Amino acid sequence: MNVHIRFLGGAGTVTGSKYLVEHEGQSLLVDCGLFQGYKQLRLRNRDPLPVLPSDIGAVLLTHAHLDHSGYLPLLAKEGFHGKVWATPATRDLARILLPDSGHIQEEDANFANRKGFSKHSPALPLYTEGDALNCLKLIRTVRMGEAFEPLRGWTARYSGAGHILGAASLLLEVGGQRILFSGDLGRPDDSLMLAPDPPPAADAVVIESTYGDREHPEEDVLAELAPALQRVAARGGTAVVPVFAVGRAQALLHAIAGLKASGDLPSALPVFLDSPMSIHTTGLFARHLGEHRLNAAECQAMERVATMTRSAEESKAIARQHGPKVILSASGMATGGRVLHHLAQHLGDHRNMVLLTGYQSPGTRGATLAGGSGKLRIHGQDIAIRAEIVQLASASAHADASQLMDWLRALPAPPRRVFVTHGDMDASDTLRHRIETELGWPALVPEHGSGHAIPPAPLRVTPPGERSLPPSEAGSVAASD
Template sequence: MESKKNKIHFLGAAGTVTGSKYLLDTGDKKIMIDCGLFQGLKELRLLNWEYPPIDVSAIDVVLLTHGHLDHTGYLPRLVKLGFNGPIYGTYPTMDIAKIILNDSAKIQEQEAERANKEGYSKHSPAEPLYDLKNVEKTIPHFKGVPPAQWIPLFEGIKVRFTYNGHIIGATYIELDVDGKRFVFSGDIGRINDLLLYPPIKPERADVLFIESTYGGRFHQEELEAIPLIEKLVNDTLSKGGSLFIPSFSVERAQLMMLIFWRLLKENKIPRVPMIMDSPMGANVLELFHRTRDWHKLEEKECDEMCSYFNVVSSYSETMELSADNKPKIVIAGSGMLTGGRMLNYLETQAQNPNNTLLFVGYQAEGTRGRKLLEGGKELKVYGKWVPFNMQVAEIEGLSAHADHTELLDWLSLINKKPERIFIVHGEKEEAEGLQKGIKETYNWDCDIPELYSIKEV
């Protein structure tokens, strides 16, 4: 009897970093792995508004590798378009997804409201992609599952979620379909991470999907980055400036808080106000307390650190702090400056050359963060162009993504050459860097699929 052919639809994070979405069609079942939002380039963001090239109502289930917006942010839109099945992920992933989706909807509502009030949108009226009511309708589909256990999904199909570092709750997904093993890497974490344990490596993959965010690059170790941060803080504060860190609210913000707190405790930086301005980050801090098995942070240190930081939740306090020119350290969303409260600070502080903007995470093509890193001298904030004179610094050693060497190492326990390998979640240069490395190290051939392509597997 001829074996059934499975088809995979590359609906996102193919040829680009954002919008992770893969649909596995087994003939009987349609399984979506991740359901992320496109970010960055305008032509990518516009895709969020288009009906995807599949029948949304025919999707049976969604499986989530982790809670980041580029892996979960399209879920309310999917439900709005007719998806009515369960959404599975680890318990922390589902908690993070709730926090992130509510935050995303709130920001979209606020931006649409401001655009309509100030008249800077081309659309009349400006509308959010989805709102808080859409998120409310999405949450009941969430089903938390334990890691490291095979869970039956359908007849002949089972799934397992395995610890992968990166952020709390993050996993890679193994799907067994009639004996064939599909492995979706999600985002792979670092081997030596201050907060998280090393990723657990897969041992079998017949069809492998591997991320390549930093596929062609090499990070320094996190511990090597700390003296650079110490110098940056001291240089900025000695000039009377402030240090601003746009940060992803999950794991990255908490890591930066920990680094600043330890430097302060060791008397390596001056005692200045330290602000964590992210309601979402505050909720994630609370989640850190509840998910002891997922990270290394001691409860006592977490408490001490939180008691020193001013964790801001109200918008009026953000506006007050953003107008204050006294030296301080501010961690605020969003990590790539695509939205969030850091924009309020930049609106008032971007013209001060004594201030420093420090990037500690990936900046996707087309984002404000990437443009400033590449030397941009102005940025658009809420429809207005703001001159940008701040110092800009980037520290890659703090990335939550594995680099070239770590990605190759993650593959080292796979005992038999996979039938197919697809390199995803990376811009062209990074994907090609990883493709070359895998060929040289393992002599395995890899495909780099294009967005919306369909492959038989």
């Protein structure tokens, strides 16, 4: 019986990653992410999966970002009771991110009910903080490079992917097939995270394509960040920086600490980290020395450079502080969290700045800001945008197109098929085209909900000028919706 992959998320979009692998009546999920961004994507979170959660034998997380792990509380709430496998750092981050996600959803639902701007009466959270705490009991940890058996007869192994703490690529062996899931790949020159490990040999590869059609600039984040913060400080304004609580917040803190140490920013410039989730995550770096580039002293400097505001009262007090300041607050695409209140307070003043620090998924408020809109809807109100909007091109924690290709080229042998996922359609299809034309490997961008068998025999794209093989020699791929 063939091994099948069903793409229940992360297909044609940079969100909601869920890959259902099935073989001989058993199945597991690789990643269990929330859909974010456009409303029609977010509505998928409330649609039932095409498989009963109780029939899924295990979940294997590549990393803790919510677009890869945030559906887990709902999966468990609806009947999943298997083990969730993750690296130790991913487990530690999930303990922060998932309860916080549930808490924010409860807060947002309560706020919508109080203000009456929801179309639903009452507005209900997708899951609660309690649901998230319950699902954490299912997590089991395994270290990078150690083989484990998520289901009887199935073998898996994690390898480092860079990107964020604990992030991994996953090699899954079942039914005589080796399937490699890239997870989100980091940059080899990242300021915080180690370079991704070289990939192992595989029959099929599922590769992310967030930046599949783009290259990162040669300029580093310090060279971009310094003039932007100097500019807003000189005019006495506030820089509101929506940050991803895991990874981006720490990269920015590390960069600001370096700029202050070098004299490129005034040492007295107030910096606030206004995100309990980001604060807790920052503390994990000292507990996971050796899994990133920072030493103990640099971890301490990263924590000392900002005032950590944990309570709602401390958060509100930031607005009462006069003069220039920098506010780092989640979420990174301005989809929720405390950053919305800071944006509502500061968007209307031309002295201020909004500093976008990474990829902004279409349909998010961050994408609206990046697109040059004159207004932003927050909590049912349209806020005029007069602040300067700056998007850092060098702060991404994702590999760019050439770095993704380099990772694929490092495979010991050509795979039989490459599935290009976790990207907007333009990015995914551009990367697919490069894989086929530059490497000569069969590649496709799967549709949401589609199912594909792992090819039983070698299959390759014929390079220009080379004779095509007949179907009996080239092999075939089975697919079903």
